[in-house]
Amino acid sequence: DQQVKQNSPSLSVQEGRISILNCDYTNSMFDYFLWYKKYPAEGPTFLISISSIKDKNEDGRFTVFLNKSAKHLSLHIVPSQPGDSAVYFCAATGGNNRLAFGKGNQVVVIP
Amino acid sequence: GAGVSQSPSNKVTEKGKDVELRCDPISGHTALYWYRQSLGQGLEFLIYFQGNSAPDKSGLPSDRFSAERTGGSVSTLTIQRTQQEDSAVYLCASSPQGRGEQYFGPGTRLTVT
Structure with missing residues (x-):
């Protein structure tokens, strides 16, 4: 039972443009959300997070939006x-x- | 400072053999987690240690899997009588207090032939 779902497995975007990644969840008990980035042969590295009391968190070029409803x-x-x-x-x-x-x-970001 | 380290980085073993995977968390982190990532899948939770509390073993897929954490630091994940479906990347993570972001090691790629 996949409680966190990411559709559209791959995304290609031109350098300089915006990349938008989407995520849906089913468990209403979740109250903290994170994004991790992973390069081949490395472990995931933390990118940005958001608490359920917020709807937006921004860190440099990265912004996470949360729609609890x-x-x-x-x-x-x-x-x-x-x-x-x-x-x-x-x-x-x-x-x-x-x-x-x-x-x-x-x-994949295309130069 | 040093991050989470894991050894070995790669392990090839024959079906039926036992394997031990090691994790050295970030110094001072009280929480330690094991996950595995099978091909084409997300990370699957296995087990969680927090301080001196009893570990949360609810993610272990079978009784062939066990883990221990000695002295509140180093952890060993043991898989007995390995099966081909155990082939995956096994990832260890630690966090300062068990809440919030977790810091991952590079993983151990296990291949069972």
């Missing part, structure tokens, strides 16, 4: 850079501190 969050990367090419995982947690992950989105 729709159980939906998105990650915006603008402007996209070639170094952003990676797999992006959406993750969520509730009171048990375990992270539930989506299957990931492959992003």
Whole structure:
């Protein structure tokens, strides 16, 4: 039972344009959401997070939006850079501190 | 400072053999997690240690899997009588208090032949 879903497994975007990644969740107990970035042969690295008491969090080129009523969050990367090419995982947690992950989105930024 | 380290980075084993995977968390982090990522899948939670509390083993897929954490630091994940479906990347993560972002190691790629 996939509690965190990432559709559209891959995304290609021109350098300088916006990358938008979407994530849907089913568990209403989730109250903290994270995005991780993963390069091949490396572990995931934390990118940005958002608490359920907020609807937006911004850090440099990365912004995460949370729509609790729709159980939906998105990650915006603008402007996209070639170094952003990676797999992006959406993750969520509730009171048990375990992270539930989506299957990931492959992003390719074309120079 | 040093991040989370894992060893070995790659392990090839024959079906039926036992394997041990090691994780060294970031110093001072009280929470330690094991996940695995099978081909084409997201990360699957296995087990969670928090301080001296009893571990949350609810993600372990079978009784062939076990883990321990000695001295509140290093952790070992043991898989007995490995099966081909155990082939995956096993990832360890730690966090300062068990809440918020987790910091991942590079993983151990396990291949069972």
